[in-house]
Amino acid sequence: MNMDETIRGRRSIRKFRKEEIADSLVHEILDLARHAPSSMNGQPWHFIVVREKETKKRLVEIKNRHCPIEKQAYRADFLLGASVIVVVCVDKRESYDREIENGLLAAANILLGAHARGLGSVYMSAHKADEPAVAEEIRQALRIPEHMDPISLLPLGRPAERPEPKEMKPLKEIISHEFFGRE
Numbered sequence: 001m002n003m004d005e006t007i008r009g010r011r012s013i014r015k016f017r018k019e020e021i022a023d024s025l026v027h028e029i030l031d032l033a034r035h036a037p038s039s040m041n042g043q044p045w046h047f048i049v050v051r052e053k054e055t056k057k058r059l060v061e062i063k064n065r066h067c068p069i070e071k072q073a074y075r076a077d078f079l080l081g082a083s084v085i086v087v088v089c090v091d092k093r094e095s096y097d098r099e100i101e102n103g104l105l106a107a108a109n110i111l112l113g114a115h116a117r118g119l120g121s122v123y124m125s126a127h128k129a130d131e132p133a134v135a136e137e138i139r140q141a142l143r144i145p146e147h148m149d150p151i152s153l154l155p156l157g158r159p160a161e162r163p164e165p166k167e168m169k170p171l172k173e174i175i176s177h178e179f180f181g182r183e
């Protein structure tokens, strides 16, 4: 799979086969994650690989409790079916006030690296600027130190679904030349 195919073919996967993913494969993907760009080259990442059912349940419970009514279709129960949940964290002391961006760029590499290896994942936030309790509760559940912020929760597993092709806005509609709105 070349890079264009990887980017175009990646989709959110929320149903997983009952199959364990070896640490070696997870580590291969996390190695790609650490090649992401980071503010001031701080490389502030730390990745927690969660496999234990009780810990997964705790994360699901936290995400669901903070899930707004209008997003009930996006409840987190499916996380329990994933072989692992990777929690992307960043060290605030090495983030140069760019915690979220640093975390997101590493997370994007994980989503793509997983897809390129036949694994499925979906992006989930561990950090909401308007709801600090989410990150705080995840921090407590995983014993993440104060100087680190959890940013993303990414399940990994063998896909057990093939999403329908998604509708996308026409490219023309999202590009301007020279100034906003000029074709």
Ligand SMILES: Cc1cc2nc3c(=O)[nH]c(=O)nc-3n(C[C@H](O)[C@H](O)[C@H](O)COP(=O)(O)O)c2cc1C
Residues within 6 Å of the ligand: 010, 011, 012, 013, 014, 074, 075, 122, 123, 124, 125, 163, 166
């Ligand atoms: C910031 C962000 C937050 C997301 N949160 C959730 C979530 O809480 N639950 C979920 O099932 N999917 C979540 N997603 C995945 C999106 O729903 C998904 O990327 C989108 O529907 C497009 O589908 P695709 O990933 O298959 O292209 C999130 C994606 C992003 C970028």
